[in-house]
Amino acid sequence: MEHIVIIGNGISGVTAARHIRKNSDKKITIVSTETKYFFSRTALMYVYMGHMKFKHTQPYEDWFWQKNNIELILAFVGNINTDDKILEFTNGTSLSYDKLIIATGSKPNKFGWPGQDSDGVMGMYHKQDLEKLEKYAPNKKVCQRAVIVGGGLIGIELAEMLRSRDIPVTFLVREASFWNGVLPAQESEMINKHIKEHHIDLRLNTNLKEIKSDEFGKVTSIIIEETGEEIFCDVVGLTAGVTPNINFIKKSKIDTKKGVLVNHYLETNIEDIYAIGDCAEQQQAIGQRRNIEAVWYTGRMMGEALAQTICNKKTEYKPGNWFNSAKFLDIEYQTYGWVFSERNKKDTELYFQWKHPNNKKCITISYDSHSNQFLGINTFGIRMRHEIFDSWLTDSKSIAFVLEHLADANFDPEFYKLHEAEIVAKFNKENNTNIQLKKKSWKRIFNRV
Amino acid sequence: MKAIKNTGLIIFLIGLLAFTSLLFIGDFKVTSNTFEAIIKSKDIKSEWFINSLKNKVIDKEFSSQFKLSKEIISAQEIANEVHKKNSEWDKVIWDKPHSLSYQFIKASGIGSVPENRGLYWFLSFGLGIIGALMFIIPDIIILGPPGIKNDGIFLNAATNRGWIGWFAFIFLVSFYILLYFYPDFIVNWVYLVDPISEFISGNLASQWFLYGFLYCTVMTVMAVRMYVKYRNNKYQILRTTSVLFFQIVFAFLIPEILVRFEKPWYDFKNAFPLDYDFFFKWNLDELLSSGSFGLFILVWGVVLTIVVVPVMVYFFGKRWYCSWVCGCGGLAETLGDPYRQNSSKTLLSWRVERIVIHTVLIFALVMTGFALYTFFSGANQVLGIKTQTIQDVYGFLIGSIFAGVIGTGFYPIFGNRVWCRFGCPLAAYLGFVQRFKSQFRITTNGGQCISCGNCSTYCEQGIDVRAYAQKGENIVRSSCVGCGICSAVCPRGVLKLENGPEEGRINPTTILLGNDVDLMELVKKK
Numbered sequence: 001m002e003h004i005v006i007i008g009n010g011i012s013g014v015t016a017a018r019h020i021r022k023n024s025d026k027k028i029t030i031v032s033t034e035t036k037y038f039f040s041r042t043a044l045m046y047v048y049m050g051h052m053k054f055k056h057t058q059p060y061e062d063w064f065w066q067k068n069n070i071e072l073i074l075a076f077v078g079n080i081n082t083d084d085k086i087l088e089f090t091n092g093t094s095l096s097y098d099k100l101i102i103a104t105g106s107k108p109n110k111f112g113w114p115g116q117d118s119d120g121v122m123g124m125y126h127k128q129d130l131e132k133l134e135k136y137a138p139n140k141k142v143c144q145r146a147v148i149v150g151g152g153l154i155g156i157e158l159a160e161m162l163r164s165r166d167i168p169v170t171f172l173v174r175e176a177s178f179w180n181g182v183l184p185a186q187e188s189e190m191i192n193k194h195i196k197e198h199h200i201d202l203r204l205n206t207n208l209k210e211i212k213s214d215e216f217g218k219v220t221s222i223i224i225e226e227t228g229e230e231i232f233c234d235v236v237g238l239t240a241g242v243t244p245n246i247n248f249i250k251k252s253k254i255d256t257k258k259g260v261l262v263n264h265y266l267e268t269n270i271e272d273i274y275a276i277g278d279c280a281e282q283q284q285a286i287g288q289r290r291n292i293e294a295v296w297y298t299g300r301m302m303g304e305a306l307a308q309t310i311c312n313k314k315t316e317y318k319p320g321n322w323f324n325s326a327k328f329l330d331i332e333y334q335t336y337g338w339v340f341s342e343r344n345k346k347d348t349e350l351y352f353q354w355k356h357p358n359n360k361k362c363i364t365i366s367y368d369s370h371s372n373q374f375l376g377i378n379t380f381g382i383r384m385r386h387e388i389f390d391s392w393l394t395d396s397k398s399i400a401f402v403l404e405h406l407a408d409a410n411f412d413p414e415f416y417k418l419h420e421a422e423i424v425a426k427f428n429k430e431n432n433t434n435i436q437l438k439k440k441s442w443k444r445i446f447n448r449v
Numbered sequence: 450m451k452a453i454k455n456t457g458l459i460i461f462l463i464g465l466l467a468f469t470s471l472l473f474i475g476d477f478k479v480t481s482n483t484f485e486a487i488i489k490s491k492d493i494k495s496e497w498f499i500n501s502l503k504n505k506v507i508d509k510e511f512s513s514q515f516k517l518s519k520e521i522i523s524a525q526e527i528a529n530e531v532h533k534k535n536s537e538w539d540k541v542i543w544d545k546p547h548s549l550s551y552q553f554i555k556a557s558g559i560g561s562v563p564e565n566r567g568l569y570w571f572l573s574f575g576l577g578i579i580g581a582l583m584f585i586i587p588d589i590i591i592l593g594p595p596g597i598k599n600d601g602i603f604l605n606a607a608t609n610r611g612w613i614g615w616f617a618f619i620f621l622v623s624f625y626i627l628l629y630f631y632p633d634f635i636v637n638w639v640y641l642v643d644p645i646s647e648f649i650s651g652n653l654a655s656q657w658f659l660y661g662f663l664y665c666t667v668m669t670v671m672a673v674r675m676y677v678k679y680r681n682n683k684y685q686i687l688r689t690t691s692v693l694f695f696q697i698v699f700a701f702l703i704p705e706i707l708v709r710f711e712k713p714w715y716d717f718k719n720a721f722p723l724d725y726d727f728f729f730k731w732n733l734d735e736l737l738s739s740g741s742f743g744l745f746i747l748v749w750g751v752v753l754t755i756v757v758v759p760v761m762v763y764f765f766g767k768r769w770y771c772s773w774v775c776g777c778g779g780l781a782e783t784l785g786d787p788y789r790q791n792s793s794k795t796l797l798s799w800r801v802e803r804i805v806i807h808t809v810l811i812f813a814l815v816m817t818g819f820a821l822y823t824f825f826s827g828a829n830q831v832l833g834i835k836t837q838t839i840q841d842v843y844g845f846l847i848g849s850i851f852a853g854v855i856g857t858g859f860y861p862i863f864g865n866r867v868w869c870r871f872g873c874p875l876a877a878y879l880g881f882v883q884r885f886k887s888q889f890r891i892t893t894n895g896g897q898c899i900s901c902g903n904c905s906t907y908c909e910q911g912i913d914v915r916a917y918a919q920k921g922e923n924i925v926r927s928s929c930v931g932c933g934i935c936s937a938v939c940p941r942g943v944l945k946l947e948n949g950p951e952e953g954r955i956n957p958t959t960i961l962l963g964n965d966v967d968l969m970e971l972v973k974k975k
Contacts, residue, residue, distance in 0.1 A: 011900070040899065040900040040901050040902060042899040042900070042901050043899075043900075043901035043902050043903070046901065046902075046903065047603075049599070049600050049601070050599070050600055050601035050602050050603045050604040050605070051599040051600070051602060051603065051903065051906070052603060052790075052902060052903070052906050053603050056902045056905065056906045057901070057902050058902075059900050059902065059915055059916070059919065061795060061796065164598075164600040164601065165601075194594075197593065197594055198593060198594070199593075296899045297896050297897075297899070300896075301896075323895070323896065323897065325897050325941040325942060326940075326941075327940040327941070329594075329596070330594055330595065330596030330681070332940065332941070332942050334897070334941075334942055360594075383894070383942035383945070384942075385894065385895075386894045386895025386896060386897055387894075387895050390895065411892075411894055411942060411945050412945075413682065413683070413684045413933060413936050413937070413945060413946065414684050414946060414947075415683040415684050415687055416683055416684070417683070442949050442950050445949075446950070446952075446953050
């Protein structure tokens with residue numbers, strides 16, 4: 001029986017395993033050093049915040065793996081012998097495979113800051129990071145201040161985590177406004193304000209120069225590059241993005257660049273070896289996507305696609321329309337299609353923006369200035385229906401069509417205040433159009449028109 | 450703000466202490482007038498009982514209700530033993546010992562509690578309410594901008610089955626045991642609400658009036674907590690208001706006011722089979738003897754169960770009842786909200802749940818069959834089984850132990866919908882309709898789910914919501930009461946409670962949204 005070995009039990013590896021099991025009775029082994037059982041990485045923050053226990057982050061009960069005949073091995077791979085198809089573990093044992101799936105995910109970026117390896121410096125990615133955080137920042141007595149470096153999604157989540165235990169947080173962001181490489185200015189500014197309202201000491205245009213530690217190697221303070229200011233702290237969170245976690249692969253015959261290089265079928269240069277998830281790097285970009293996408297759901301989709309290939313239905317990884325979502329403290333964010341920030345916007349891309357005067361709600365719709373084709377939408381504080389936007393993007397609908405049918409796309413809970421009329425009115429006023437909002441129609445929602 | 454909160458907690462605890470210590474104070478003296486009146490009204494013919502009790506209690510002061518209760522109960526026991534031996538069946542006193550004892554004790558309180566009901570009400574209820582509100586309201590400021598903050602729930606001994614949780618569990622269970630089985634021990638509590646009862650219904654309070662009043666008070670205070678916690682969520686605000694309204698007006702005020710007009714006590718929203726004694730002979734007899742109003746109640750009760758309930762479930766799901774109207778649901782959603790995360794989500798508990806809840810439903814239906822047979826035929830047994838026996842067994846096991854002691858007492862340990870999830874026969878009935886013929890579902894939002902597990906953790910009914918959400922599959926489950934919290938706590942906007950067309954409601958998806966699949970190819974493969 002063919003033996004499929006998967007390195008990494010994150011969402012990509014586990015999705016691949018589950019779908020291979022659905023379609024075949026191949027022997028499946030998952031190798032991991034992080035944890036024995038699969039858990040949802042995105043929920044780690046909620047464990048620290050006390051919203052959940054670690055067991056709640058595990059989507060499957062412990063009996064699931066044995067019942068589905070998926071073997072789990074807790075071991076660290078030292079080398080991949082691609083000639084003999086053998087995995088050599090650092091504990092001296094080894095495991096032979098017929099097909100190998102590399103799904104090792106990423107690790108937090110470190111940019112060579114002095115003191116970056118001191119005790120109390122951590123990313124927020126692995127279960128072990130959470131354990132470190134519990135050790136160094138269990139409460140505001142042990143951790144009198146934390147500094148977070150890097151203004152992305154993980155950074156703001158880490159800030160939220162620490163604030164949930166009343167730990168003072170200084171948040172260093174390199175850019176002039178939070179996440180403004182991705183978000184349009186309107187949204188980015190709203191989030192800046194929101195961060196400050198949560199008593200987070202947000203420092204924009206600020207870089208880290210150095211991390212200082214005491215004689216035991218424990219972090220004591222950081223120095224800011226621009227001003228030379230020293231901020232005393234007990235914990236430093238490094239959240240300036242992630243890189244593929246592939247050090248042990250670099251010495252094998254598998255081609256790597258930043259990540260493990262793969263084609264659109266997720267195949268590496270070596271036959272029977274595949275890479276999926278955060279650690280995979282596309283040789284050729286797909287659409288407007290980046291070659292490495294450290295996004296939760298793309299890992300899932302790669303796992304689904306690869307499982308088909310392994311079960312003899314060769315399937316290309318074809319991620320459809322871009323979408324994503326996040327939550328910035330209390331503000332929910334969803335995006336469908338492409339809305340580029342002012343910094344990355346193309347000349348033909350136009351924004352239509354609406355913002356609620358006092359609530360933390362706003363939207364940006366981007367569209368093509370020549371064809372009026374709808375390109376994408378960012379929503380803050382308003383939930384939207386994925387299926388609807390996905391079909392509108394696929395069918396290249398116009399901005400007028402999208403606005404006219406906006407009620408179909410609303411996904412907010414019942415009795416919430418709807419803003420479609422105000423949004424359409426604002427567009428009409430700004431563009432001298434006469435778009436009429438249509439009433440929500442189940443028929444259209446079901447038929448995705 | 451923190452200081453107000455802490456002071457509130459202390460005041461609340463003082464109120465709770467005062468409430469609890471009321472059980473251990475008080476003096477009682479049975480006067481001969483009281484004694485004669487109860488003997489007469491209860492139509493007690495046992496001279497054994499009357500004489501022995503007379504000597505032991507009349508005009509004697511008892512320093513606690515426990516001692517007096519003991520005398521009354523032992524007198525009843527001895528008298529009944531003698532009469533049964535002599536086959537003097539008409540002299541046997543069939544009343545439950547603690548109920549009979551309650552009659553005497555309630556009428557015999559002397560001393561400070563019955564004389565200062567207002568003062569003691571303030572020390573217990575009053576301080577409890579003030580303290581709780583002082584504890585709850587500052588959160589508006591302390592917790593910052595609106596948004597659900599579940600911070601620290603699993604780090605807190607009150608909400609994480611810690612020592613406070615276990616203490617609350619013991620307190621609640623003890624309360625229900627006293628309420629259902631030892632009403633004569635809690636007369637001091639009942640005195641506190643006598644004035645309120647007299648004002649509403651014109652009668653002195655019973656232990657059930659006390660329970661109803663306490664229920665409404667607790668729900669109101671905890672509803673304030675809901676308003677604070679979920680103030681960003683209109684669905685939760687409206688739902689809480691609705692359930693509070695139905696409890697106070699329909700379950701508490703209207704029935705009591707009916708009594709004032711000498712009509713039968715009736716809760717118009719309490720549908721059979723949750724209202725399991727609706728078809729019992731005593732109830733039917735009472736309704737039929739109350740003229741056209743009784744008849745109206747009878748018709749309404751039947752229409753509610755066989756027309757209103759299924760039609761409403763068809764359009765809105767069972768949530769219109771369980772989360773918007775029902776009193777049991779109301780307590781679960783207010784008092785029980787802090788404990789919702791403790792419900793078990795394992796496959797095993799799902800299996801147990803389905804067996805137990807449907808067994809209760811069948812039990813209720815069989816019992817009702819017996820009751821109706823008894824009512825129409827006049828016989829008191831079916832196939833050699835006494836109808837009364839079945840009714841007693843159900844009343845004890847389901848009505849008291851399951852619905853009360855376990856159903857509410859176990860909130861802090863097993864989550865807040867223990868009764869609704871495992872025991873309620875009406876929930877089982879509504880669930881059938883919801884699962885098989887309804888427009889209600891929880892829609893999931895394409896590929897946005899990140900399997901974080903907030904939804905499952907905070908589902909009070911123990912549904913593994915995430916298992917569906919991560920597959921992009923609508924959630925159509927009998928047990929879902931539509932509380933809407935899964936949708937509220939989802940950080941990615943994946944879940945929405947929806948009433949839509951029935952067609953397409955159940956959508957087992959093969960491939961999640963996101964991966965572009967060639968539809969023609971997919972069709973060919975199938």
